[in-house]
Amino acid sequence: MSGRSDIKGDKPARSTLRDVALLAGVSEISVSRVMRDAPNISDKLRDKVMAAANSLSYTPNRVAGALKNQSSNLVAVVLPSMSNEVFPSVLDGIESILNDQGLHAVLGLSEYDRDRELKVIRELLSWSPMGIILTGLHHLDPIPGMIAQLDIPVVQIMDIEGAPIGSAVGISHSAAAIAAADYLHGRGYRKIGYIGAWSEKPQRSKARRRAFEARLQALGCPLVASLISEDRSSAMVGAQTTAALRQQHPEIDCIFYANDDLALGGLFHALAAGIDVPGELGLLGFNGIDIGKATPIPLSSIETPRFEMGREAARLLLSSRESGNVIKDLSFKISDGKTA
Amino acid sequence: MSGRSDIKGDKPARSTLRDVALLAGVSEISVSRVMRDAPNISDKLRDKVMAAANSLSYTPNRVAGALKNQSSNLVAVVLPSMSNEVFPSVLDGIESILNDQGLHAVLGLSEYDRDRELKVIRELLSWSPMGIILTGLHHLDPIPGMIAQLDIPVVQIMDIEGAPIGSAVGISHSAAAIAAADYLHGRGYRKIGYIGAWSEKPQRSKARRRAFEARLQALGCPLVASLISEDRSSAMVGAQTTAALRQQHPEIDCIFYANDDLALGGLFHALAAGIDVPGELGLLGFNGIDIGKATPIPLSSIETPRFEMGREAARLLLSSRESGNVIKDLSFKISDGKTA
DNA sequence: TTGAAAGCGCTAACAG
DNA sequence: CTGTTAGCGCTTTCAA
Numbered sequence: 001m002s003g004r005s006d007i008k009g010d011k012p013a014r015s016t017l018r019d020v021a022l023l024a025g026v027s028e029i030s031v032s033r034v035m036r037d038a039p040n041i042s043d044k045l046r047d048k049v050m051a052a053a054n055s056l057s058y059t060p061n062r063v064a065g066a067l068k069n070q071s072s073n074l075v076a077v078v079l080p081s082m083s084n085e086v087f088p089s090v091l092d093g094i095e096s097i098l099n100d101q102g103l104h105a106v107l108g109l110s111e112y113d114r115d116r117e118l119k120v121i122r123e124l125l126s127w128s129p130m131g132i133i134l135t136g137l138h139h140l141d142p143i144p145g146m147i148a149q150l151d152i153p154v155v156q157i158m159d160i161e162g163a164p165i166g167s168a169v170g171i172s173h174s175a176a177a178i179a180a181a182d183y184l185h186g187r188g189y190r191k192i193g194y195i196g197a198w199s200e201k202p203q204r205s206k207a208r209r210r211a212f213e214a215r216l217q218a219l220g221c222p223l224v225a226s227l228i229s230e231d232r233s234s235a236m237v238g239a240q241t242t243a244a245l246r247q248q249h250p251e252i253d254c255i256f257y258a259n260d261d262l263a264l265g266g267l268f269h270a271l272a273a274g275i276d277v278p279g280e281l282g283l284l285g286f287n288g289i290d291i292g293k294a295t296p297i298p299l300s301s302i303e304t305p306r307f308e309m310g311r312e313a314a315r316l317l318l319s320s321r322e323s324g325n326v327i328k329d330l331s332f333k334i335s336d337g338k339t340a
Numbered sequence: 341m342s343g344r345s346d347i348k349g350d351k352p353a354r355s356t357l358r359d360v361a362l363l364a365g366v367s368e369i370s371v372s373r374v375m376r377d378a379p380n381i382s383d384k385l386r387d388k389v390m391a392a393a394n395s396l397s398y399t400p401n402r403v404a405g406a407l408k409n410q411s412s413n414l415v416a417v418v419l420p421s422m423s424n425e426v427f428p429s430v431l432d433g434i435e436s437i438l439n440d441q442g443l444h445a446v447l448g449l450s451e452y453d454r455d456r457e458l459k460v461i462r463e464l465l466s467w468s469p470m471g472i473i474l475t476g477l478h479h480l481d482p483i484p485g486m487i488a489q490l491d492i493p494v495v496q497i498m499d500i501e502g503a504p505i506g507s508a509v510g511i512s513h514s515a516a517a518i519a520a521a522d523y524l525h526g527r528g529y530r531k532i533g534y535i536g537a538w539s540e541k542p543q544r545s546k547a548r549r550r551a552f553e554a555r556l557q558a559l560g561c562p563l564v565a566s567l568i569s570e571d572r573s574s575a576m577v578g579a580q581t582t583a584a585l586r587q588q589h590p591e592i593d594c595i596f597y598a599n600d601d602l603a604l605g606g607l608f609h610a611l612a613a614g615i616d617v618p619g620e621l622g623l624l625g626f627n628g629i630d631i632g633k634a635t636p637i638p639l640s641s642i643e644t645p646r647f648e649m650g651r652e653a654a655r656l657l658l659s660s661r662e663s664g665n666v667i668k669d670l671s672f673k674i675s676d677g678k679t680a
Numbered sequence: 681t682t683g684a685a686a687g688c689g690c691t692a693a694c695a696g
Numbered sequence: 697c698t699g700t701t702a703g704c705g706c707t708t709t710c711a712a
Binding site: 356357358368369372373376400401402403404405406407408409 | 688691
């Protein structure tokens with residue numbers, strides 16, 4: 001009873017290199033070579049092997065290959081969440097590069113929880129991925145050491161202000177905040193407010209708000225007020241908080257939002273309440289999502305290259321053997337919206 | 341030169357069961373048992389092993405485990421795309437169940453291309469996943485056989501009208517289309533149009549349109565016209581096609597859209613052009629995305645349970661040993677928007 | 681250009 | 697309760 005499909009039809013059972021080798025009348029290693037397109041294979045051998053492999057619909061077992069090679073074609077991707085359009089776009093970008101190389105993302109979500117992130121990373125690393133993509137630059141202490149043990153490339157996305165473990169690709173959030181402040185100030189707004197959400201769990205938004213505040217201060221028109229909702233970002237929350245902030249501070253003539261979902265909510269509120277945008281109230285979002293381009297008044301926003309960030313992260317991962325660690329500052333720009 | 345970390349400090353190198361066993365002065369299998377929380381382990385042994393494991397910051401190698409077990413803690417997840425909010429939500433739902441079980445999704449994107457899907461599935465299956473989640477019910481011929489070889493559970497999401505390979509969870513798209521037709525007819529609309537996009541690559545939207553057309557016919561008010569853009573869905577495309585369709589067919593008093601991105605575009609166009617919604621023009625979307633709830637006129641839409649669909653898919657996968665194959669019809673409902 | 685041998689790290693099956 | 701043995705399927709030497 002030799003384990004696999006004997007004469008008796010136990011199960012469909014997956015065929016192995018050995019099955020193919022037996023059928024083709026060659027050695028296992030030859031099959032292995034053919035399957036991996038190794039050099040120096042005669043056409044005759046290749047044909048025999050391919051015929052046998054096809055007739056058994058053989059698929060290589062990557063698990064065994066990875067065990068032998070100590071490395072796989074998996075890439076660990078650790079993101080905080082899937083619940084706004086930012087990370088799906090990044091993931092899309094990552095996959096757009098990986099898939100062409102026969103690589104695959106194994107996904108872990110941290111939900112903005114450090115301990116959860118640690119746990120997820122530990123599990124993903126146990127698959128000997130060929131690389132790992134993390135979100136942000138701040139991670140629990142053991143993480144860099146764990147990655148170093150595997151000696152695989154790391155790319156951190158979103159943020160570039162800090163000390164990366166390996167490579168990093170993102171934007172400067174403080175520069176974006178400064179650009180936002182300068183832009184709004186330049187448009188003549190002097191009573192500026194800020195709206196965020198989800199208790200600023202994504203620490204990048206906190207960094208942005210602080211840099212924004214500091215810049216406004218320096219420009220001589222300090223932030224009037226900021227309102228950080230405990231709820232997750234959504235257009236509805238944006239609408240509600242905009243109404244609330246204006247009620248508390250009627251002098252506010254402009255609001256900078258932590259993201260476009262909130263900003264769109266602000267815009268919808270203004271449209272519904274008959275508030276003149278951008279005259280009576282200016283609105284500036286963050287990210288530059290597609291929908292904002294189609295609103296009755298196109299949303300002004302800081303456009304961030306989310307898809308491209310994913311692509312670049314994957315590229316850096318793949319090229320890191322040659323290029324070493326790189327910090328890549330992707331540019332943002334202020335969209336030509338009409339709300340501020 | 342025994343491969344691993346000898347006296348000479350070659351590399352940090354990942355520690356193995358054997359290293360832990362040596363350090364703890366026990367056998368490898370004992371370490372294995374402790375790591376997997378096997379029953380009948382003395383506290384003394386456990387303590388020794390854990391101490392050694394911690395001091396080496398040992399992490400089990402799942403690749404080896406999977407090879408031995410012929411099965412992993414990976415779940416293959418094959419989706420068409422990440423570029424609208426539907427599939428990220430589904431993925432979020434899937435992960436919300438998997439992560440609590442220590443399982444992880446390996447992602448493959450088909451980009452609505454059958455051949456690409458086949459290739460991706462083949463690669464993912466080569467990782468001996470413990471299960472696989474596919475999108476839709478139509479797949480290239482070899483796929484069911486490939487999955488059968490591994491003898492793992494399959495769950496197909498989105499659609500339930502057809503013959504699933506294993507379990508299926510989704511909604512009845514024809515029922516949704518009929519509900520849409522009845523609803524719009526019931527609201528008094530008689531000159532109804534339809535707008536879709538991306539050449540209807542997602543065949544579910546085509547099925548919906550056809551059922552919608554058939555129902556309108558049966559109701560005695562045949563579809564006036566439909567316009568299918570070649571571009572991907574977006575609010576901008578929705579705005580443009582809405583304008584175009586109304587120009588070609590000024591009598592149209594209502595439009596059913598393939599999804600909310602398009603419908604929002606339609607709404608924005610109407611708001612900007614001063615068209616009275618829902619009086620002069622009714623709008624009905626599909627999916628019920630969050631943003632539609634916050635627009636100046638809340639978007640009427642067929643709400644689909646995307647997150648829940650992901651959760652249910654993961655649950656079915658996990659329970660399939662006991663429960664066998666199940667077809668689960670998740671309900672949709674028409675949201676209480678104000679655009680139709 | 682092809683093959684034989686050995687072993688990646690882990691765990692099921694069987695002792696003891 | 698703990699240990700010994702064998703082998704998962706593949707691929708890297710090394711040899712022919």
